[in-house]
Amino acid sequence: MATIADVAIRAGLSRATVSRVLNNHPNVTEDKKRLVREAMEALNYVPNTTAQRLRNQKTDTIAILVPVMTNPFFAYLVEAMDTVATQNNLQLLICQTRYIKQKELDFLELLRTKQVDGLILTSYENEWNMIEPFTEYGPMVFCNEYERNTRVPIVRMDQFEASYIGTCHLIEQGHERIACTSGDKSNLAKDRQAGFRKALAEYGLPFRTEWMFSNVFDLDDGKRILRTILNMKEAPTAVFTGSDQVATGIIMAAKAIGKKVPDEFAIIGFDDQPIARVVEPALTTIRQPIEEMGKTAMEVMIESIAHKKAEANHLEILLPFDLVIRDSTMSKLKAISK
Amino acid sequence: MATIADVAIRAGLSRATVSRVLNNHPNVTEDKKRLVREAMEALNYVPNTTAQRLRNQKTDTIAILVPVMTNPFFAYLVEAMDTVATQNNLQLLICQTRYIKQKELDFLELLRTKQVDGLILTSYENEWNMIEPFTEYGPMVFCNEYERNTRVPIVRMDQFEASYIGTCHLIEQGHERIACTSGDKSNLAKDRQAGFRKALAEYGLPFRTEWMFSNVFDLDDGKRILRTILNMKEAPTAVFTGSDQVATGIIMAAKAIGKKVPDEFAIIGFDDQPIARVVEPALTTIRQPIEEMGKTAMEVMIESIAHKKAEANHLEILLPFDLVIRDSTMSKLKAISK
DNA sequence: CTGAAAGCGCTAACAT
DNA sequence: ATGTTAGCGCTTTCAG
Numbered sequence: 001m002a003t004i005a006d007v008a009i010r011a012g013l014s015r016a017t018v019s020r021v022l023n024n025h026p027n028v029t030e031d032k033k034r035l036v037r038e039a040m041e042a043l044n045y046v047p048n049t050t051a052q053r054l055r056n057q058k059t060d061t062i063a064i065l066v067p068v069m070t071n072p073f074f075a076y077l078v079e080a081m082d083t084v085a086t087q088n089n090l091q092l093l094i095c096q097t098r099y100i101k102q103k104e105l106d107f108l109e110l111l112r113t114k115q116v117d118g119l120i121l122t123s124y125e126n127e128w129n130m131i132e133p134f135t136e137y138g139p140m141v142f143c144n145e146y147e148r149n150t151r152v153p154i155v156r157m158d159q160f161e162a163s164y165i166g167t168c169h170l171i172e173q174g175h176e177r178i179a180c181t182s183g184d185k186s187n188l189a190k191d192r193q194a195g196f197r198k199a200l201a202e203y204g205l206p207f208r209t210e211w212m213f214s215n216v217f218d219l220d221d222g223k224r225i226l227r228t229i230l231n232m233k234e235a236p237t238a239v240f241t242g243s244d245q246v247a248t249g250i251i252m253a254a255k256a257i258g259k260k261v262p263d264e265f266a267i268i269g270f271d272d273q274p275i276a277r278v279v280e281p282a283l284t285t286i287r288q289p290i291e292e293m294g295k296t297a298m299e300v301m302i303e304s305i306a307h308k309k310a311e312a313n314h315l316e317i318l319l320p321f322d323l324v325i326r327d328s329t330m331s332k333l334k335a336i337s338k
Numbered sequence: 339m340a341t342i343a344d345v346a347i348r349a350g351l352s353r354a355t356v357s358r359v360l361n362n363h364p365n366v367t368e369d370k371k372r373l374v375r376e377a378m379e380a381l382n383y384v385p386n387t388t389a390q391r392l393r394n395q396k397t398d399t400i401a402i403l404v405p406v407m408t409n410p411f412f413a414y415l416v417e418a419m420d421t422v423a424t425q426n427n428l429q430l431l432i433c434q435t436r437y438i439k440q441k442e443l444d445f446l447e448l449l450r451t452k453q454v455d456g457l458i459l460t461s462y463e464n465e466w467n468m469i470e471p472f473t474e475y476g477p478m479v480f481c482n483e484y485e486r487n488t489r490v491p492i493v494r495m496d497q498f499e500a501s502y503i504g505t506c507h508l509i510e511q512g513h514e515r516i517a518c519t520s521g522d523k524s525n526l527a528k529d530r531q532a533g534f535r536k537a538l539a540e541y542g543l544p545f546r547t548e549w550m551f552s553n554v555f556d557l558d559d560g561k562r563i564l565r566t567i568l569n570m571k572e573a574p575t576a577v578f579t580g581s582d583q584v585a586t587g588i589i590m591a592a593k594a595i596g597k598k599v600p601d602e603f604a605i606i607g608f609d610d611q612p613i614a615r616v617v618e619p620a621l622t623t624i625r626q627p628i629e630e631m632g633k634t635a636m637e638v639m640i641e642s643i644a645h646k647k648a649e650a651n652h653l654e655i656l657l658p659f660d661l662v663i664r665d666s667t668m669s670k671l672k673a674i675s676k
Numbered sequence: 677c678t679g680a681a682a683g684c685g686c687t688a689a690c691a692t
Numbered sequence: 693a694t695g696t697t698a699g700c701g702c703t704t705t706c707a708g
Contacts, residue, residue, distance in 0.1 A: 001452060003685055014695045019687055027693055046451040050391045051685035054700050059388065070413045079408055082434060094432055096420060113384040114339060219612070248616055274557070278586055278617050341701055352679045357703055365677055389701035392684050 002043035011039035063116040080294025112137040139304035143297035153315040155297040163195030175238035181216040222249020244269035281327030289319040340381035349377035399429040401454040418632025450475040477642035481635035491653040493635040501533030513576035519554040560587020582607035619665030
């Protein structure tokens with residue numbers, strides 16, 4: 001591989017001048033510029049990224065922490081970030097924590113050891129006070145998940161409001177005993193639960209802890225939950241889930257035991273993943289602005305890097321959601337008769 | 339950030355010695371080792387990866403070229419690679435070509451410009467002769483997609499055999515007019531088509547070009563294809579698809595117009611993605627050994643890097659598949675009566 | 677067993 | 693406008 005020195009010699013100039021044309025510095029005559037360009041061409045020269053990084057003390061790389069990329073929500077989120085990153089000549093280092101605290105901590109080290117210029121957190125496993133110290137070492141941005149008592153900028157959807165609206169929809173269909181499932185114990189999950197409770201309270205409906213399920217993540221969890229629910233003496237007639245996967249599992253299990261959806265049992269999902277349209281009846285769900293969230297988070301990150309963690313204090317961007325009504329909460333006949 | 343010089347001073351030793359303990363070199367007394375370790379501890383020292391890379395002339399990074407990460411097949415494939423990479427202290431640079439030739443070419447440059455130590459190709463857009471030259475610049479490995487006339491190691495599933503078996507299954511259910519869909523015009527697609535044709539030929543069934551569809555990728559394509567098929571004067575009664583997504587779209591469209599699956603129309607998918615179990619009737623499909631493929635490919639890559647592209651000549655690893663029979667090809671009643 | 681010193685490829689003062 | 697030079701932080705001969 002040709003180096004900048006080779007180019008300099010061939011062009012009959014100094015390395016500095018070559019470097020200048022490489023970086024579009026003003027003070028270079030057109031003549032020399034041409035000379036340099038020709039030499040580069042002839043030698044098939046490309047600057048060594050590693051050397052540039054060492055010299056410039058930056059990596060042009062952003063770490064994205066996600067639980068797993070095989071969850072479509074995170075796949076689409078990262079894809080959106082990737083679009084913006086690519087446009088800005090930034091590389092993405094995708095870090096899958098796989099829900100493991102230690103892995104998360106290891107990835108956070110990337111920021112401390114300057115292996116990345118910034119880090120976007122889409123979800124986290126450790127207690128916040130374990131993560132907080134790393135905010136000292138470089139720009140960090142929240143996308144999706146968040147934490148309030150800190151200066152890290154936040155880009156997210158209003159989970160509280162979304163859950164409130166979703167639950168109201170269930171209530172308006174006539175349901176009075178409503179269960180609720182959630183994944184981990186994040187702020188996000190707390191918000192969803194709060195929105196859920198607000199709706200119940202507003203309509204004077206009962207809140208029962210035995211109808212609340214946490215640590216519910218995937219299709220199989222959904223199937224399991226449905227059986228648990230229907231075995232209750234006072235069984236709920238509807239469930240607000242925090243996930244299309246879970247909702248889908250519930251529908252499948254309900255159908256398997258002959259329970260009619262939505263007439264005897266209604267389900268609402270979360271995310272509007274592709275699967276929501278495939279399951280039958282199609283899932284009523286809350287569509288997250290994934291693309292916008294990912295793009296915005298990356299833009300905020302780029303801004304943070306440029307402004308050296310300034311001004312971003314207490315920045316919180318709330319993005320809008322959509323309640324997508326399909327067939328798992330409202331029977332087609334009913335919908336038509338309205 | 340503390341540097342190696344800081345550690346050296348604090349330990350009262352030279353940078354060389356510090357470097358030696360950092361890299362577990364033999365010739366260092368336990369005494370000095372301890373001294374160095376203490377100094378590192380005290381200074382919270384971590385080696386600067388970029389400097390190491392510049393000095394060692396390697397990046398410990400592997401580029402993975404995929405079309406898009408939002409396709410579950412590639413998401414799971416990359417996840418498998420990530421597992422092995424992480425264990426070997428390798429970083430993955432995930433490159434989404436988004437089916438764009440120029441993007442693919444840009445990513446291939448990573449190898450030429452030594453920004454990565456190796457590159458795994460899971461699929462490609464350009465003509466092979468456009469890509470071939472890059473094999474000069476560093477180790478390359480095929481995973482999934484492949485090309486024969488070259489020295490690049492191949493890790494893949496036998497698409498020809500899989501398609502043959504899948505098509506035979508359809509024929510054994512009594513179908514005689516069978517359509518076939520495929521995505522791009524890759525070797526993979528050619529293999530599938532060849533396996534499909536072999537099955538037809540073996541049973542003396544007709545092959546009709548008007549029953550062959552290419553450039554068929556997603557759910558909506560599937561829906562479209564079904565309508566096209568059923569509008570034919572001599573309509574096929576079954577379809578072999580190259581994708582669970584497409585197969586799912588076909589099922590949805592078939593149900594929408596009241597066509598009974600599998601009794602009036604049978605469908606077989608490919609991949610065994612999560613969606614295959616969700617759609618109703620559940621999809622008969624060909625399960626790919628995704629995890630093994632990804633892991634093996636990464637192992638081959640690590641081997642190639644270690645052995646400096648030696649011995650790997652004409653390496654081709656063929657992994658086994660499974661025909662997963664569900665309800666889209668065989669009615670439950672039939673299955674029970676057998 | 678340890679240290680001095682050169683240099684990986686690049687950029688940015690500083691000098692001219 | 694261009695060149696000289698001193699590093700960025702690390703590893704590795706080469707001496708001792």
